[in-house]
Amino acid sequence: xxxxxxLVLHAHLPFVRHPEHERFLEENWLFxxxxxxxxxxxxxxxxxxxxxxxxxxxxxxxPTLCSMLLDPLLQERYASYLHGLIxxxxxxxxxxxxxxxxxxxxxxxxxxxxxxxxxxxxxxxNLVGAFRKFQEQGKLEIITCAATHALxxxxxxxxxxxxxQILVARDHYRSCFGCDPRGIWLPECAYVExxxxxxxxxxxxxxxxxxxxxxxxxxxxxxxxxxxxxxPNGIAAFGRDLDSAKQVWSRHEGYPGDPRYRDFYRxxxxxxxxxxxxxxxxxxxxxxxxxxxxxxxxxxxxxxEIYNPAEAQQTAADHAEHxxxxxxxxxxxxxxxxxxxxxxxxxxxxxxxxxxxxxGPQFIDYLIRKAYYDQQTFRLITPxxxxxxxxxxxxxxxxxxxxxxxxxxxVWLNETNEWIYRHLAIAQERMTQLARRFTVVDGLIERALxxxxxxxxxxxxxxxxxxxxxxxxxxxxxxxxxxxxLRFIALHEQLTSTQxxxxxxxxxxxxxxxxxxxxxxxxx
Amino acid sequence: MKSKKSSPKPKIATSDxxxxxxxxxxxxxxxxxxxxxxxxxxxxxxxxxxxxxxxxPALLESDQPAQTSLSGPGSRYAxxxxxxxxPVSGPIDLGDLPESYGTQQVLAAARDPHWLYVSWDLSKEQxxxxxxxxxxxxxxxxxxxxxxxxxxxxxxxxxxxxxxxFVYVGRAxxxxxxxxxxxRPEGKWNSIGLSKSTFTPPDNLSEDTSVEFATLPGGVxxxxxxGMVKEVLSENVSLVEALREQQIDNEIHPLPKDSSGHxxxxxxxxxxxxxxxxxxxxxxxxxxxxxxxxxxKMFEETSSIAAAELAKRGQFAVGAxxxxxxxxxxxxxxxxxxxxxxxxxxxxxxxxxxxxxxxVSVGGRAIKLRPDGSFSYRFSLPDGNYExxxxxxxxxxxxxxxxxxxxSRRTEYRGDVGTHRQDKRLKTPHPNNVA
Numbered sequence: 001x002x003x004x005x006x007l008v009l010h011a012h013l014p015f016v017r018h019p020e021h022e023r024f025l026e027e028n029w030l031f032x033x034x035x036x037x038x039x040x041x042x043x044x045x046x047x048x049x050x051x052x053x054x055x056x057x058x059x060x061x062x063p064t065l066c067s068m069l070l071d072p073l074l075q076e077r078y079a080s081y082l083h084g085l086i087x088x089x090x091x092x093x094x095x096x097x098x099x100x101x102x103x104x105x106x107x108x109x110x111x112x113x114x115x116x117x118x119x120x121x122x123x124x125x126n127l128v129g130a131f132r133k134f135q136e137q138g139k140l141e142i143i144t145c146a147a148t149h150a151l152x153x154x155x156x157x158x159x160x161x162x163x164x165q166i167l168v169a170r171d172h173y174r175s176c177f178g179c180d181p182r183g184i185w186l187p188e189c190a191y192v193e194x195x196x197x198x199x200x201x202x203x204x205x206x207x208x209x210x211x212x213x214x215x216x217x218x219x220x221x222x223x224x225x226x227x228x229x230x231x232p233n234g235i236a237a238f239g240r241d242l243d244s245a246k247q248v249w250s251r252h253e254g255y256p257g258d259p260r261y262r263d264f265y266r267x268x269x270x271x272x273x274x275x276x277x278x279x280x281x282x283x284x285x286x287x288x289x290x291x292x293x294x295x296x297x298x299x300x301x302x303x304x305e306i307y308n309p310a311e312a313q314q315t316a317a318d319h320a321e322h323x324x325x326x327x328x329x330x331x332x333x334x335x336x337x338x339x340x341x342x343x344x345x346x347x348x349x350x351x352x353x354x355x356x357x358x359x360g361p362q363f364i365d366y367l368i369r370k371a372y373y374d375q376q377t378f379r380l381i382t383p384x385x386x387x388x389x390x391x392x393x394x395x396x397x398x399x400x401x402x403x404x405x406x407x408x409x410x411v412w413l414n415e416t417n418e419w420i421y422r423h424l425a426i427a428q429e430r431m432t433q434l435a436r437r438f439t440v441v442d443g444l445i446e447r448a449l450x451x452x453x454x455x456x457x458x459x460x461x462x463x464x465x466x467x468x469x470x471x472x473x474x475x476x477x478x479x480x481x482x483x484x485x486l487r488f489i490a491l492h493e494q495l496t497s498t499q500x501x502x503x504x505x506x507x508x509x510x511x512x513x514x515x516x517x518x519x520x521x522x523x524x
Numbered sequence: 525m526k527s528k529k530s531s532p533k534p535k536i537a538t539s540d541x542x543x544x545x546x547x548x549x550x551x552x553x554x555x556x557x558x559x560x561x562x563x564x565x566x567x568x569x570x571x572x573x574x575x576x577x578x579x580x581p582a583l584l585e586s587d588q589p590a591q592t593s594l595s596g597p598g599s600r601y602a603x604x605x606x607x608x609x610x611p612v613s614g615p616i617d618l619g620d621l622p623e624s625y626g627t628q629q630v631l632a633a634a635r636d637p638h639w640l641y642v643s644w645d646l647s648k649e650q651x652x653x654x655x656x657x658x659x660x661x662x663x664x665x666x667x668x669x670x671x672x673x674x675x676x677x678x679x680x681x682x683x684x685x686x687x688x689x690f691v692y693v694g695r696a697x698x699x700x701x702x703x704x705x706x707x708r709p710e711g712k713w714n715s716i717g718l719s720k721s722t723f724t725p726p727d728n729l730s731e732d733t734s735v736e737f738a739t740l741p742g743g744v745x746x747x748x749x750x751g752m753v754k755e756v757l758s759e760n761v762s763l764v765e766a767l768r769e770q771q772i773d774n775e776i777h778p779l780p781k782d783s784s785g786h787x788x789x790x791x792x793x794x795x796x797x798x799x800x801x802x803x804x805x806x807x808x809x810x811x812x813x814x815x816x817x818x819x820x821k822m823f824e825e826t827s828s829i830a831a832a833e834l835a836k837r838g839q840f841a842v843g844a845x846x847x848x849x850x851x852x853x854x855x856x857x858x859x860x861x862x863x864x865x866x867x868x869x870x871x872x873x874x875x876x877x878x879x880x881x882x883x884v885s886v887g888g889r890a891i892k893l894r895p896d897g898s899f900s901y902r903f904s905l906p907d908g909n910y911e912x913x914x915x916x917x918x919x920x921x922x923x924x925x926x927x928x929x930x931x932s933r934r935t936e937y938r939g940d941v942g943t944h945r946q947d948k949r950l951k952t953p954h955p956n957n958v959a
Contacts, residue, residue, distance in 0.1 A: 090892075094901045095871070097887050098910050154633060157720050182742075193723065200746050200763070215799065216725075219732035222787055224799035232762030234740045234749070242799065273871065276902055303942075330798070337794045339786070384742065392739040395764050400634075400725035408636035408725060418688055421633070422643045426625045486618035 002335035003226075003342040004381040005327055005371065006238070007364075008208060010185050011038065011350035012062040012149055014463035015514050019073055025283040026476055030068050031081045034127065035291060037354035038069075039116045040361035042123070042130050045139065047365065053372050055139050056380040059131065059350065060185035062145040063172040064461070066128050067514045070176070075125045081282075082120065085291060086113045088280045092268070092292060095276075101306045105294050108309055128176050135177065141382035143183035144173040144204075147515070150460035151412045153192035153400060154421060158428045160435075161460065163198045164522040168457065168515060170202040175517070182384045183207065187462050189240065189347070190402035190409065196231040206236040206383045208347055209398050212407055214239030216399035226334045226342035228383070229396040236387055237398045243330055244346035247323055255319040256357035259299045262307050264356055266295040293358075316359040320366035328377040343386050344378075416474075417465035423485050424459060428523075430492050431456050435524035438495070446520075447509065448500045452491040453520040454512050459484035484512070624687065626650055630704045632719035637696030637727040640667065643688035644704045644717065654716060655684045658706035663716070665689055666703040672718050676703070697726035735787070738764035867942035870933055874912065875900035881919035887912050905933050 013033060018024040048055045061069075068074050092106035123130040134140035146152060147168040155162040166184070173181045183206045184199065191209045199207065206228065214225050214237055221229050225239030248255055269277055269290045278284045295304040296312065327344060334342035353360025371380055404411040413421065431452060438449055459481055467477035487508055494500045626647035633641045642665050646654070655661055662684040666676040677700070682689050693700060702719040740749070750757060753766035761769070878884060880897035893899050903912070912929040 091902065094886065094889065094891070095904050097889075097903050097912075098908065099904045099906055102904070156722065157631060157633065192725075203746050205740075205742060211799070212727075216727065216729060218726070218730045219734045220730040222733075222735050222792070222795075224795050226795070226799070230738050230740060230764060232764055234738065234746065234763045234767075236740075273902075276871075334795065334798060337791050337798075339791075387740075388742045391741050392737050395736050395738045400723070406636060409633075410636055413633065413635050413641055415690075418641060418643070421631065421641070422624075422645065422688065423621055425629065425631050425643075426627060426645060429629075482621055483618075485621055489622075490618055 001341065001376065001379050003331040003344065003378045004386055005331070005378045006056075006058060006343060006345045006381050006383055006386065007367075008058040008060075008185075008345060008347035008383075009041075009350035009353070010060040010062075010145075010347060011065055012060065012145060012185075012187075013065050013068065013351075014461050015064040015067060015148065015458060015512075017068060017071060017074055017513070018511070020511060023282060025286075025288065026473065027074065027077060028081070028282045028288070030065075030074060031078050032289065032291060033351050033355055034069075034078060034120070035082065035085070035113070035116055036358070037351050037361070038127055039119050040354045041350070041364070042127065043115070043119055044361050044365040044368075045134050046119075048368065049134070049137065049139065053369070054380075055368050055372060056141070056382050056385065057134075057139065057368070058141045058143060058183070058382045060143050060145050061128065061131060061176075062149055062185075063147050063169045064149060064514065066172065066176045069127045071513075079120070079125065082113065082117050084280050086110065086117065088277075088290060089113050089292060091276075102294050105307060105309070106292075109292050132177050141183065141384050142173075142177060142181070143185055144169045144181040145185045146187050147172065148457045148461040149187040149463060150457075151187055151190050151402070151409060151462040151465075152195050153190050153402070153409055154413060155428075155460070156192050156194060157425065158432075159194065159198075160432045160523045161428045161456070162195065163201070164453070165457070165460065166195075166198040166202050166204070167522045168453075168518055170204070171517065171519065172515060185347075188402045188404050188412070189213065190404070191237070191398055192400045193397065196233050196235045199235050200233050204235065206238060206387060208238050208240060208345065208383075210401050210403040210407060211240050211242045211245075213237065213398045213401035216401070217396035218399070219396055221396050222394055223338060223340070223342070226338060226344065227340065227390075228343070228387070228393055229398065230393045231397060232395060236383070236393060238343070238345045238383055240403065241330075241344045241346050244323070244327065244344065245348075247326060248348060248352075255323075255363065256352070256360070257297065258315055258319070259297045260308070260311050260315045261297050262293055262312060262358040263295045263297045263304060264293070264358070266293055266304055268292045268294065312359050313362055316362040317366045320363050320370055323363075323367055324370045324375065327371075328375055331378045340390065343381065343390075345383070411469050412462055412465040414469060417468040420459075420465055420468075420481050423481075424456075427456055427459065427485055427488050427492075431488070431520075431523045434492065434495060435520050435522070439521075439524075444500045444502055444505070445495065448491050448495055448505055449520040450518050451505060451509055451512070452488055452495070453518045453523065454514055455484045455488040455491065455508075456523075457518070458512055458514065459488065487512070623648065628717050630702055630717040630719040632700065632702035632722045634700070634722045634724040635690070637724050638692060638694050640691045640693055640700060640702065640722065640724070641688065642691055642702040642704075642719065646687065646716075651685065651687075654706055657708065657714070659709045659711070660707060663704060663706050665691060666705065667691055667693055668701045668703060670699050670701070670721075672701045672703055693724065696724050696728070699723045733792075736768075738768060740764070740767075865942065866939070868935075869943050870905045870935075872903040872905045872931060873900060874903065874914070874929065876914070878916045878925075879918065883917045883919075885913075885915045887914075905931065907933050907935055 011033075013029050016024070016026045016029060018027065045055075045057070089106060089110035093103065093110055096102040096106045120127075131140065131142055135142045146165040148165070150161070150165050152162055152165065155165065169184070170181060180203055182204065184204045186195065186207050186209070189208055189210045191207070191213050195207075211225055214221055214229060217229055217237075221227070221239075225241055228236040228238045230236055246254075267289045269281060269287045274285070274287075277287070277290065280290050282288055294307055296307040298304045331342055331344060334344075353364055357363070368380065371378070401407055402409060434449060434452060438445060441449065461480075464477040464481045468474050491500075491505075624645050624647045626649075627645045628650065629645045631641075631643045631645075635641050644663075651663075654663060658664075660681060663682050665680045665682055666672075667678045667680070668674075669677045677695075678691070678693065680689060680691050691702070699721050700723075701721045703715055704717050705713055705715040708714055746763070749763065749767065753763070753770050756769055757763065757766045874886060875898070877896070877898035878893070880893055880895060882893070882897065884891050884893060884899060886899075886901055891899055891901060910931045912931070914927045914929065915924065916926075917924045
């Protein structure tokens with residue numbers, strides 16, 4: 001063995017749960033990700049387990065995602081979503097009866113959805129428990145993230161908020177997985193000096209930065225990104241490998257853009273008769289994805305071609321082989337130069353695999369199998385395991401950085417979303433004042449303080465400024481920030497000037513029900 | 525991939541005041557994104573309209589188009605074309621956020637190695653009062669290096685109504701403090717507030733190539749390690765220094781020999797070559813959403829090829845329409861090049877009913893009956909001749925009925941007619957909208 005490969009997937013969705021509406025379009029973010037990414041990943045990992053393979057994978061399950069996966073209302077809604085999907089797929093097998101090109105695809109979807117349902121119910125609708133099983137068997141390292149995926153460098157001005165984001169996440173992880181997290185995914189890989197103080201308090205041992213977060217560290221890291229560095233207070237920072245990132249993301253070499261893969265956009269929701277498709281649309285009359293797509297990305301042809309699953313599967317296998325050989329070559333080369341085994345850390349958004357890149361889970365399956373069976377150059381490893389084997393590392397201060405556009409925080413702080421931070425700054429200070437003022441409380445006051453903490457956390461999510469920047473659902477993102485801030489303002493006023501309105505509090509507790517045991521004293 | 529530059533650029537102040545060294549103004553940022561989200565009513569057409577022909581209501585029942593405008597983002601947040609969600613209304617309408625809170629706090633945050641974001645919490649009245657006292661009629665943001673003492677690093681004159689500014693500082697790895705204030709008529713500086721300091725990220729490799737190692741055993745918690753060295757640990761002595769000083773790291777895990785510092789210039793150069801950060805490789809990509817941009821770029825390239833091919837065949841005049849309109853990777857409009865288009869398709873609906881507990885098969889495949897015993901199935905009907913046997917068997921299995929349906933479709937096309945409904949409003953996202 002010359003070195004190691006640590007594959008890290010970051011699974012995250014913002015907290016979207018609207019019991020006040022019967023159907024809510026944005027809840028489909030979760031439902032689509034469960035169907036296309038999380039369950040296929042579980043199925044693939046179950047396969048490795050059955051075969052007794054010694055595999056290693058690292059996965060972030062963010063506190064917001066875990067909360068949604070464990071929420072009974074969303075579980076019930078997902079089951080109903082899945083039922084609808086299966087019904088539609090079944091209808092599609094009939095509809096395409098005389099269409100030889102589409103019928104096998106309709107049947108493929110039906111089989112896949114049935115399998116998804118089987119897996120979902122086999123795990124008792126508890127996907128957090130499913131992933132926990134792999135961790136307990138030593139095949140998976142589950143790491144945490146900031147409580148609501150707040151961009152931590154933009155909380156630098158308010159260390160109490162930064163601390164609360166980490167400690168609330170640590171507590172939530174304990175409640176989900178029965179142990180402490182060893183690693184953390186800093187939201188958007190965004191690091192700023194000071195984060196490590198809180199990580200130390202939470203006994204978190206490692207995090208990931210983008211490549212330049214390690215390369216630009218002070219002093220210059222001897223091994224580049226082929227070894228982690230220790231911050232002066234002893235937290236390991238692993239730098240993202242640029243070569244493996246490029247192979248998946250580059251426009252020239254990037255795998256997901258291959259014309260043989262399934263097209264993300266060409267969904268039957270846009271092709272078929274409205275009356276037929278309407279019962280399966282999440283928010284009619286708007287046509288939005290059903291998840292059944294019959295076309296491949298195709299080349300420059302005017303008309304998109306019909307998807308060929310066998311061809312796409314072979315392409316995924318070829319791409320996995322290419323990725324593997326590139327890592328073998330890279331690790332061999334680095335090992336020849338270095339005086340210790342290099343480690344290559346390749347992190348990706350989990351939802352890339354399956355949701356966006358339909359064949360992504362197959363790619364991961366092939367890659368892990370090939371890495372296990374077909375090569376001797378590197379070993380799959382998790383960062384925690386690596387640190388146990390290699391506890392001696394260079395000490396350096398990582399550079400502030402993120403993996404967003406241009407490498408810093410421009411995506412989350414620009415003309416489209418800066419207004420959020422002006423309001424957050426005031427609300428955060430007020431939260432600290434509340435936590436310092438109400439040291440010993442119980443009953444209604446404690447409930448109001450906890451709810452205030454929840455509202456602040458939800459308003460801090462990096463998803464909202466991101467969506468405002470990209471323009472995918474800006475009205476929704478804007479409304480979410482405002483709702484949480486306004487609820488906080490009302491709670492602050494009730495706690496400091498008037499009195500807590502129990503009826504109203506009960507209503508918002510039922511809506512924003514994340515982190516039932518949140519410790520508001522973390523803000524003190 | 526080139527990174528897009530959309531940061532506000534500094535420009536020369538237009539104020540009557542003579543320019544001072546280091547004084548710049550920066551572009552005012554827009555009003556809060558959430559402040560103005562009202563729908564703009566559609567413009568009424570000025571052309572007189574002929575009365576619409578009367579259409580039987582039945583023909584209007586199906587295939588209603590979506591009400592919202594479409595675009596084509598691709599991301600974990602994508603729900604198909606631009607999602608317009610049901611507005612979230614709180615249990616009680618809490619109105620809108622206040623414009624400000626009047627705390628006079630100044631916030632500064634380094635956004636990247638060269639830009640700071642500065643905002644201040646002043647009410648409308650406070651702003652008006654300060655502007656009235658200012659010789660310029662507006663406020664000034666001073667940027668200080670390290671500490672707010674002495675001459676500022678730069679000054680920015682801001683718009684009288686603004687509550688924030690993106691300020692170009694142009695210095696990476698530097699600590700800055702922002703100060704808000706104004707000049708009185710006598711030229712004296714009047715400070716309103718100071719921000720906490722903020723540090724611009726470094727943007728290059730460190731010149732410091734010194735190497736020190738530390739050993740942090742994973743099995744020992746930080747709390748235990750801190751307990752071991754608490755006597756020497758202080759604000760100026762980090763945990764790893766304290767461990768080293770107390771020689772605890774050697775006790776726990778002796779330094780491996782290969783980490784003792786034998787590292788040649790050749791090794792350093794060879795490794796640097798493997799992970800260089802040159803501009804060509806500086807592709808800040810990671811978020812799922814960026815693939816959208818990549819795919820869009822790929823699409824532009826492939827459609828350029830398509831444009832050339834079609835032009836060769838005389839089917840498409842290059843230059844008349846941009847190449848990006850030839851095909852869409854998003855299942856979107858293919859018709860733009862010709863202006864007019866037509867898609868037509870045919871489906872067949874077979875429906876019926878029987879006893880609710882009967883077993884029914886259509887086309888040899890068992891189907892589910894509704895609770896009232898009815899059923900309805902659609903069939904895509906391409907050109908050709910088809911047979912569709914339908915069979916119902918009673919629950920007891922002692923009776924059955926059968927129908928053999930026969931169909932034929934033959935289509936004659938004149939001109940370019942498509943077969944699928946392709947929503948022409950599906951469009952590629954604007955690159956600016958992709959992180």
